[in-house]
Amino acid sequence: MYTGYSNFASSVDTAFLFILGVSVIFLVGITGVIIYFIIKYNKKRHPVAEEIEGSNKLEIIWTVIPTILVLIMFWVGWKAYIPERRIPKDALQVKVTAQMWSWRFEYDNGKVTDTLIVPQGKNVVLLLKSMDVIHAVYIPAFRIKEDVVPGREKSMWFKSDVPGTYDLFCAEYCGLRHSYMLSAVKVLPQDQFNAWFAATPPKMDSAAASVPGAAGKLLVQSKACIACHTFDGSKLVGPSFKGIFGHKVTVETDGKEREIVVNEEYIKRSILDPTADVVKGFQKGQMVSYKGQLTDDEIAKIIEFIKTLGDEKD
Numbered sequence: 001m002y003t004g005y006s007n008f009a010s011s012v013d014t015a016f017l018f019i020l021g022v023s024v025i026f027l028v029g030i031t032g033v034i035i036y037f038i039i040k041y042n043k044k045r046h047p048v049a050e051e052i053e054g055s056n057k058l059e060i061i062w063t064v065i066p067t068i069l070v071l072i073m074f075w076v077g078w079k080a081y082i083p084e085r086r087i088p089k090d091a092l093q094v095k096v097t098a099q100m101w102s103w104r105f106e107y108d109n110g111k112v113t114d115t116l117i118v119p120q121g122k123n124v125v126l127l128l129k130s131m132d133v134i135h136a137v138y139i140p141a142f143r144i145k146e147d148v149v150p151g152r153e154k155s156m157w158f159k160s161d162v163p164g165t166y167d168l169f170c171a172e173y174c175g176l177r178h179s180y181m182l183s184a185v186k187v188l189p190q191d192q193f194n195a196w197f198a199a200t201p202p203k204m205d206s207a208a209a210s211v212p213g214a215a216g217k218l219l220v221q222s223k224a225c226i227a228c229h230t231f232d233g234s235k236l237v238g239p240s241f242k243g244i245f246g247h248k249v250t251v252e253t254d255g256k257e258r259e260i261v262v263n264e265e266y267i268k269r270s271i272l273d274p275t276a277d278v279v280k281g282f283q284k285g286q287m288v289s290y291k292g293q294l295t296d297d298e299i300a301k302i303i304e305f306i307k308t309l310g311d312e313k314d
């Protein structure tokens with residue numbers, strides 16, 4: 001028997017199918033009556049119009065039946081909705097941070113991913129936080145959706161018994177690259193989840209760490225800078241990191257254009273106060289400050305990484 005991919009799927013589907021079914025019955029019924037009347041009261045067949053008095057019996061029928069139907073609709077919807085709002089206490093908690101334009105999932109052991117990974121058959125609570133504008137977590141297969149609102153603490157939960165990979169979308173238009181907020185939920189059997197959860201976070205091995213800029217590259221990826229900045233010179237929401245270090249750029253500062261050289265100081269200012277100097281051709285206000293999100297040491301590592309992209313000029 002189909003029970004869906006989450007604990008909410010069958011009750012949401014029941015509500016949906018009931019409302020859809022009632023709508024279809026009325027669509028067919030009303031269309032049928034319209035066609036019947038068109039034929040019956042056609043001018044050729046029925047040349048003289050006549051006044052029809054009201055019918056109490058009919059009026060009671062078409063008031064009582066729809067009232068009962070909408071109350072049933074309310075009841076099945078309510079029954080599907082209320083369990084979604086009863087957040088369980090014994091659950092795996094995952095902090096979800098939405099930001100233009102990426103998702104970040106953080107576990108209580110410090111693990112951070114861009115894909116939501118959860119154990120099969122366990123309650124999972126998502127603690128929702130937005131860094132900038134309103135986003136929305138939408139997992140169609142689980143039949144759940146919840147807005148992520150800046151300045152508000154919100155949560156949602158689910159339990160899935162079917163291992164697999166399911167789409168996770170942003171369902172609230174949040175700007176230019178809204179469609180890029182496409183991620184996934186991976187439901188793993190408990191032992192596989194435990195193995196993943198216990199594995200050390202993907203820190204660099206010592207060989208990789210000796211490559212210049214490697215630590216900065218990991219930061220740029222994990223902090224989702226790459227949602228807007230590329231390494232290869234192509235232009236997204238923000239300027240590419242390629243070939244900028246040590247080169248001149250035209251920026252707008254307090255409404256005036258000026259030329260500056262991209263150096264350590266400029267990159268640091270761009271990270272902490274992104275609206276101070278906006279590179280010409282890019283829109284102001286697309287980036288939020290990373291103050292408090294990156295330490296000075298981490299910013300230095302990112303600058304090291306950007307330097308490694310700055311050698312070839314093209």
Ligand code: CUA
Pocket residue numbers: 098099100101134135136170171172173174175178179181
């Ligand atoms: Cu985030 Cu749309």
